[in-house]
Amino acid sequence: MRLQTQLTLAFTTLLVITMTIVSITIHSLLLNVLIQNEKDQLQEKGKILSQFLFSEVVPNNFSHWLSEEELYLFVYNRSVDRVALHSRSLDLELIYDWVERYDLTEQEQPLWFDGDKQYVVSIISIYPELLDQELVLITPLDDIQEIQQIFFNRLMIIFLIGILVIIILTHYLTHHLVTPLTQLKYQLKKIEKRQFNDVKRVKASGEIKEVEKSVVDMATELQRYMKSQQQFFQNASHELKTPLMTIQGYAEGIKDGIFQDEESDRGLEVIVAEIGRLKKIINEMILLAKLDSNENVYHEENIYMSQLVQSAVDRTIPIATEQQIALNHRILNDAVIHVDQEKMLQAVLNILINAIRHAKSQVYIEVSKQNDHLLLIIDDDGEGIDSALMPQLFERFIRGKDGETGLGLAISRAIVERSHGTIRAEHSPMGGARFVITL
Ligand SMILES: Nc1ncnc2c1ncn2[C@@H]1O[C@H](COP(=O)(O)OP(=O)(O)OP(=O)(O)O)[C@@H](O)[C@H]1O
Numbered sequence: 313m314r315l316q317t318q319l320t321l322a323f324t325t326l327l328v329i330t331m332t333i334v335s336i337t338i339h340s341l342l343l344n345v346l347i348q349n350e351k352d353q354l355q356e357k358g359k360i361l362s363q364f365l366f367s368e369v370v371p372n373n374f375s376h377w378l379s380e381e382e383l384y385l386f387v388y389n390r391s392v393d394r395v396a397l398h399s400r401s402l403d404l405e406l407i408y409d410w411v412e413r414y415d416l417t418e419q420e421q422p423l424w425f426d427g428d429k430q431y432v433v434s435i436i437s438i439y440p441e442l443l444d445q446e447l448v449l450i451t452p453l454d455d456i457q458e459i460q461q462i463f464f465n466r467l468m469i470i471f472l473i474g475i476l477v478i479i480i481l482t483h484y485l486t487h488h489l490v491t492p493l494t495q496l497k498y499q500l501k502k503i504e505k506r507q508f509n510d511v512k513r514v515k516a517s518g519e520i521k522e523v524e525k526s527v528v529d530m531a532t533e534l535q536r537y538m539k540s541q542q543q544f545f546q547n548a549s550h551e552l553k554t555p556l557m558t559i560q561g562y563a564e565g566i567k568d569g570i571f572q573d574e575e576s577d578r579g580l581e582v583i584v585a586e587i588g589r590l591k592k593i594i595n596e597m598i599l600l601a602k603l604d605s606n607e608n609v610y611h612e613e614n615i616y617m618s619q620l621v622q623s624a625v626d627r628t629i630p631i632a633t634e635q636q637i638a639l640n641h642r643i644l645n646d647a648v649i650h651v652d653q654e655k656m657l658q659a660v661l662n663i664l665i666n667a668i669r670h671a672k673s674q675v676y677i678e679v680s681k682q683n684d685h686l687l688l689i690i691d692d693d694g695e696g697i698d699s700a701l702m703p704q705l706f707e708r709f710i711r712g713k714d715g716e717t718g719l720g721l722a723i724s725r726a727i728v729e730r731s732h733g734t735i736r737a738e739h740s741p742m743g744g745a746r747f748v749i750t751l
């Protein structure tokens with residue numbers, strides 16, 4: 313069933329239940345009020361009538377008036393349990409029934425039942441003039457019920473009109489609510505079919521607006537991810553093809569005797585070097601794929617940041633010395649970090665080796681603390697990162713003019729993020745590049 317129909321149905325059901333309860337309450341309350349009102353009126357009439365009951369002057373057409381009013385009026389003597397006086401025109405049977413069956417001891421009797429008919433009874437003492445004599449007024453309930461029915465019917469008409477108006481309003485409101493959802497469904501269908509450029513914004517408000525925003529964000533992220541995957545495959549195949557072609561060229565040359573002696577030896581050297589490069593690329597790609605997946609390749613342990621930096625420095629000192637780069641480090645704040653030691657070292661080494669490669673004369677490493685976070689900063693005094701590279705610096709196979717594979721920083725980022733940290737690149741106060749790892 314459509315959401316709009318469901319909502320309208322739910323509202324209507326709720327409304328009908330509420331209206332029914334209200335109607336039942338009003339129906340019973342109304343009868344009580346009318347009976348009470350009738351009793352009050354009987355009391356009033358009784359008081360007036362008792363004034364000229366025993367006077368000889370009976371108004372003209374009195375009996376006619378009584379029958380028109382459907383009013384039974386008589387004087388009752390309680391001590392002898394008898395009717396003392398009654399109008400001639402009355403239905404005597406009813407009066408005798410009353411004398412016989414009416415329970416005078418019970419004070420509160422809203423209605424008196426005679427057979428299947430109901431009556432409102434009012435008893436007025438004519439005391440002190442006539443001891444034990446009471447004026448009894450009885451009127452049938454039919455009139456009251458008739459009034460109640462008329463009143464109730466009108467109420468029902470008002471209720472029905474109300475329900476109709478509310479159903480129309482609910483329909484309009486739910487339509488307003490459901491339309492953005494329907495439109496959102498179409499946008500999701502487009503995402504499913506990967507038609508990212510056709511995805512349109514949907515006008516909505518409240519929580520639906522938030523969902524709509526999430527859907528758009530998801531589409532953008534998915535599109536970006538698919539693009540990067542596509543680029544990754546293109547770059548990867550290109551990276552693998554170049555060394556393979558070189559290897560093929562030399563191998564065929566040697567086999568066909570085109571390269572001989574020294575040339576053949578050089579060719580073999582190139583083949584070995586290219587195979588080494590291929591192996592490195594493939595290993596790095598496998599590592600990235602593993603870091604991407606949820607595979608259990610990440611084994612965390614506790615290690616001091618200073619230890620990690622020392623290991624990285626120990627491993628890079630030979631390269632730095634060879635390139636005449638001064639490698640300094642300073643630990644301002646030390647702390648234990650919970651990471652995969654081997655992988656984190658790899659992440660730091662990738663950045664450090666880049667820094668040594670690009671530095672003019674020095675590379676500086678610093679560990680410090682900033683609001684509960686441990687910062688590892690690596691600065692160099694080189695030419696800095698090419699601003700065109702900056703936005704995609706950490707993506708796979710992105711490299712500058714003097715770069716190598718372009719996988720180093722992508723691996724560093726994957727490892728740091730897997731360790732719940734962040735990595736960023738900026739300009740160094742030393743003139744070159746600065747990389748900041750926050751853990
Ligand atoms: N300290 C730095 N100074 C200037 N440019 C840098 C620095 N570090 C990285 N870059 C630039 O960023 C690019 C990407 O670096 P990345 O480490 O990802 O790849 P790479 O060094 O080219 O290859 P490899 O995969 O072997 O590390 C580099 O090619 C280089 O142009």
Ligand SMILES: [Mg+2]
Nearest residue numbers: 662666720721
């Ligand atoms: Mg590198």
